[in-house]
Amino acid sequence: MSDSDDGTTQAAGRPRRADARRNKETLLDAAASVFVASGVEAPVRDIAAEAGVGMGTIYRHFPTRADLIVAVYRHQIEACAEAGPALLASSASPHAALGRWIDLFVDFLVTKHGLAAALQSDSVGFEALHASFLDRLLPVCTQLLDAAAEAGEIRPGLQAYELMRGVGNLCVGAESDPRYDARRLVALLVEGLRPPR
Numbered sequence: 001m002s003d004s005d006d007g008t009t010q011a012a013g014r015p016r017r018a019d020a021r022r023n024k025e026t027l028l029d030a031a032a033s034v035f036v037a038s039g040v041e042a043p044v045r046d047i048a049a050e051a052g053v054g055m056g057t058i059y060r061h062f063p064t065r066a067d068l069i070v071a072v073y074r075h076q077i078e079a080c081a082e083a084g085p086a087l088l089a090s091s092a093s094p095h096a097a098l099g100r101w102i103d104l105f106v107d108f109l110v111t112k113h114g115l116a117a118a119l120q121s122d123s124v125g126f127e128a129l130h131a132s133f134l135d136r137l138l139p140v141c142t143q144l145l146d147a148a149a150e151a152g153e154i155r156p157g158l159q160a161y162e163l164m165r166g167v168g169n170l171c172v173g174a175e176s177d178p179r180y181d182a183r184r185l186v187a188l189l190v191e192g193l194r195p196p197r
Contacts, residue, residue: 024061027051028075031058031068036107039175040069073129076108077136084140094147095154099190101144102167105137106186109171137164154193163193 030051034042044065048055062068083104084097091097141160148154167186174182 023053023057025075027053027058027061028072031072032076032107035069035072036110039110040065070129074132077133080104080108081136081140084144088144088147093153094144094151095190095194098144098148098154098193099187101140102186102190103183105141105164105167106171106183109168110175134161148193152195155195158193163189 027047031047034047034050038046044055044058047068048058051058058068062071080101084101087097087100088094091100138160141164145154145158145160145163149156149158166189170185170189171182174180
């Protein structure tokens with residue numbers, strides 16, 4: 001095979017890999033959206049419809065529901081991690097960026113609670129995912145809190161772990177009680193971070 005053949009083969013392979021990666025991300029985004037709206041037990045056909053693909057495509061990438069839930073969990077960790085700096089750069093203020101990031105974090109927590117049930121038999125796997133969650137998201141939350149504190153928009157000294165744990169506690173059980181609006185309470189918590197006037 002000549003050098004030009006190698007280049008053609010590689011060039012042809014790259015778009016396919018990029019397309020496959022985009023398609024998988026589209027599936028994960030669709031699954032996350034459906035999980036947030038309907039829980040992790042939502043029918044696969046709902047995810048397929050949201051993604052605009054056949055159910056076979058989902059099963060080809062994710063043979064079991066647990067595989068799909070774990071992939072969505074990892075995908076959401078990365079999306080939350082990447083969103084922090086982007087929100088700081090694009091929001092009107094650090095406090096606004098923090099609020100928008102916390103909204104994404106709440107969406108993530110809905111999936112995370114379902115993940116715990118899906119992985120009951122694999123506590124080691126769940127612990128590894130939880131460690132990954134802390135490693136990726138604590139520094140991002142810290143960056144947002146530090147920026148808001150430096151701007152004088154929130155009280156100084158709040159730890160990212162405390163805030164994330166508090167938000168998590170406010171979200172527990174929200175998916176099973178239609179009378180409870182965790183988002184409203186989380187928004188009050190974020191507003192309450194402001195220094196007293």
